[in-house]
Amino acid sequence: MLGVQYTYFAAIRYGNAATATILQSLECVIVPCFLAVRFRRMPGRRTLFAVFLAVAGTFLLVTHGSFTTLSISGKALFWGILTALTAAFYTLQPIKLLHQWGADVTVGWGMLIGGAVLSFIHPPWHAAGNFSPAAVPGIAFVILFGTLVAFLCYLEGLKYLSASETTVLATAEPLSAAFLTVVWLHVPLGFFDWAGALMIISTIFILALKGKHA
Template sequence: MISMPLIHSRQKGFILVITGATLWGISGTVAQFLFHYHHFTPEWLVSIRLLISGFVLLVLANALAKNRVFSIWKNRRDILQILFFSILGMLAVQYTYFAAIKHSNAATATVLQYLAPVLIAFYLTFRYRRKPSNRELVSIILAIFGTFLLVTKGSVDRLTITGVALFWGLLSAFALAFYTLQPLKLLAKYGSMVVVGWGMLIGGVSFSFIHPPWIIQGQWSLHSILAVCFIVLFGTLIAFIFYLESLKYISASETSVLACVEPLSAAFLSVIWLQVRFGIEEWIGTLCIISTIMILSTVDKKNIIKLHQKLEPFHRNVLVFLILKE
């Protein structure tokens, strides 16, 4: 018999991850509101979001584990890794995602970014020279079909979004795949709050040389001020902390499946609040892409054992996190 405290803990984990993922989805729609209605730029929003969120995360990390926050700068190899992660991972994910929203809408941009797990499956298949499983093949087909419906509405002779929006959306998926795979050694050594905190702060400082945060392009009002505060506080810091906290109560594979609430919340809010046109084809395409995560999160036990024997230790985390269910 399952004890009541265990049930309550699992319920707490479900609530935390669903809330965090919903906040992520809402923040994308709020960003669309800033871009389309108040004429803010992705460049400024990326800079300010990364700088503030990174600084606060590092302050929190320092309060929890003082010795680990700055120890990352004592190893030359770790320094190079955190710099790569900050620029090609964190900054790239943030900018490409917001650029995709700017040129389309939050729903489309978020769903396209969720192609990342399929890209990771591709990488792991070639990296460890194994044949893709039937489930991976089904996921790839669903991802391709879902993307086709999302960007064409089923018509082969036209796009329902601009080529620029499609470019940024797909680039966002590749950036997220790199963001997930690249820092695994750092995560195992220093913890996610330290790595993500430095990634955000370094990414924000680096991008400030391209677009200084004090150069603001946009129309300030009470609504736009609240929107920026929501993105930084609830859509970044609280969402991230909730997601991490959920891992204490439920498995990583469960959190990855429940995190599918993010594109759904972005889609629903875009349609209801910002009057984005989202037809039956887009909804089917969205569900096809989201279903790939659920499929990739339920791999056979035998395949896990065989694959784990081939993997370097630090690569096993990503399989549990996004693809495999132990």
């Protein structure tokens, strides 16, 4: 949990919420590729096509079609890709813990251990900046709903939904992030941004369709 949360917020810091969330969606391609290597199985045509769309979509998103320049900073790209890797690890690693202890215990201990580790690196009582009373509700919202409730619902959903169903429902995150970034935060997204985002998000449906017919 520490890895996926830290890298995600770092990607937002150096880029924006839409780009960070869309790059995190590459997790849905990383997971089947990892499983193919682990179990020494050649990926199917759907998986290979999804990988192609993911790479092409990422290229459009970060370069706007140019081979010589980046449309986002190198740090935003680095943390965005790292977010996808840590999200893939977060999806695969706690399966045994979920079956034994459930989502609430897994999330609770994950937050406790992650917070304790990060406190040694950056003690919260030494945090720089001015915190106004208006900032308190925002921080509380991120902690309760953006972290605790979000992770708890995601892991709890894995107990009742198949991987393909969970993946399709998870597409609401990058779509809503892109929409709110444009409408609420007034961050402009151009043609190449939307084209790359749609290519990346479409890989989720392709892989989910594969899982449904498997």
